[in-house]
Amino acid sequence: DAGVIQSPRHEVTEMGQEVTLRCKPISGHNSLFWYRQTMMRGLELLIYFNNNVPIDDSGMPEDRFSAKMPNASFSTLKIQPSEPRDSAVYFCASNRGEGQGHYGYTFGSGTRLTVV
Amino acid sequence: EDQVTQSPEALRLQEGESSSLNCSYTVSGLRGLFWYRQDPGKGPEFLFTLYSAGEEKEKERLKATLTKKESFLHITAPKPEDSATYLCAVQAAGNSGYSTLTFGKGTMLLVSP
Numbered sequence: 001d002a003g004v005i006q007s008p009r010h011e012v013t014e015m016g017q018e019v020t021l022r023c024k025p026i027s028g029h030n031s032l033f034w035y036r037q038t039m040m041r042g043l044e045l046l047i048y049f050n051n052n053v054p055i056d057d058s059g060m061p062e063d064r065f066s067a068k069m070p071n072a073s074f075s076t077l078k079i080q081p082s083e084p085r086d087s088a089v090y091f092c093a094s095n096r097g098e099g100q101g102h103y104g105y106t107f108g109s110g111t112r113l114t115v116v
Numbered sequence: 117e118d119q120v121t122q123s124p125e126a127l128r129l130q131e132g133e134s135s136s137l138n139c140s141y142t143v144s145g146l147r148g149l150f151w152y153r154q155d156p157g158k159g160p161e162f163l164f165t166l167y168s169a170g171e172e173k174e175k176e177r178l179k180a181t182l183t184k185k186e187s188f189l190h191i192t193a194p195k196p197e198d199s200a201t202y203l204c205a206v207q208a209a210g211n212s213g214y215s216t217l218t219f220g221k222g223t224m225l226l227v228s229p
Contacts, residue, residue: 004159033216042221043160043203056216091159104150105217107159 004108012114018080021111023092031095034077038088082115118143120220128226137189137223139204152203194227
């Protein structure tokens with residue numbers, strides 16, 4: 001199994017530009033999570049999908065952030081327009097879903113976003 | 117609101133010097149407490165899940181324990197390859213049937229040869 005695959009690994013963009021981060025979860029996992037990690041705030045949950053449906057998006061900072069999961073094998077996180085304070089490492093994670101929580105989440109390697 | 121506090125923020129050990137990392141938590145009904153290891157430039161890697169006070173789990177030089185208010189990650193005779201950031205997370209027993217992990221900020225461990 002290739003694990004959770006995220007792309008790109010690094011992204012440098014100018015303020016005001018649109019940024020799209022991509023994630024392919026592990027096959028058979030029906031829960032998908034987007035987290036953001038910074039030194040100041042640690043790992044923060046942005047949004048959680050179960051069976052491709054957004055369940056909890058209360059962590060999405062503002063309307064500039066949007067996430068989609070069009071099918072079980074692909075999700076995107078979009079920031080438009082991007083701002084310097086969005087600079088962070090964004091992680092995608094997947095899980096077998098409720099009832100299988102003891103396996104924890106499997107995280108991807110992350111996308112390091114820098115907005116200049 | 118679920119809260120997780122880890123201490124110390126950073127810990128430096130000599131190879132073979134045993135120690136413990138602390139994770140204090142407040143949660144409305146604990147469903148599970150998780151420990152992860154994170155290496156630089158990588159995503160967190162799952163280590164253990166603990167479900168109830170008194171439970172213990174072991175893996176090589178690591179042992180995790182759980183009480184009603186905190187969890188400890190004991191590292192026995194650490195080696196340089198144990199250097200990493202260790203993250204603690206809690207999962208609450210959500211009323212809706214769905215619940216997610218709330219993470220602490222982690223303890224950065226450095227083991228010197």
